[in-house]
Amino acid sequence: GNSVTQMEGPVTLSEEAFLTINCTYTATGYPSLFWYVQYPGEGLQLLLKATKADDKGSNKGFEATYRKETTSFHLEKGSVQVSDSAVYFCTPTQGGSEKLVFGKGTKLTVNP
């Protein structure tokens, strides 16, 4: 089945720093790719998504591009805020289905 590898956390940054969270996946078939965010004590929220190669998903200043040749979907933000502190999950769908495959996530802490 499909799987995902995210960079190990925790990641600690100062406000306005540049963020990259690496994500690579293994897949049979052609998955859709998502980044979900989980704020403390809350459920998962969709941050952005891409459904085909070279698509760029973007939201709230975050971006990620679906790279089929490198099987990657790295998350970037040019200037992080304290409110971005959360756990971030990169998730491909499983095979030809909608089922999402989660890794451990990357915890981001942004300090003022």
Place this chain on the structure above:
Amino acid sequence: GAGVSQSPRYKVAKRGQDVALRCDPISGHVSLFWYQQALGQGPEFLTYFQNEAQLDKSGLPSDRFFAERPEGSVSTLKIQRTQQEDSAVYLCASSNRDRGNTIYFGEGSWLTVV
């Protein structure tokens, strides 16, 4: 409703008790998923429904776990004879089914088995 609603939000159960967790998906959503998230871990898939049909239950950890969605809307996850390792957040999610569609998650039911 406006979002996926789960109840109870918090449940403390004594070991050996049965628990039932309810999920109200977004109105009209065909697909419904249950995930289990242990502390500090990512969500693990439990089971998937398309309308009332349970198409995938490969993630249910044991026969103590049972899920149903009899009318294709509300779903219940039942855990019999709870054990301490069942302590986790149980997340329900729903979508319109099409590949690439957004899957919307509820806030979860936090189960603690003592």
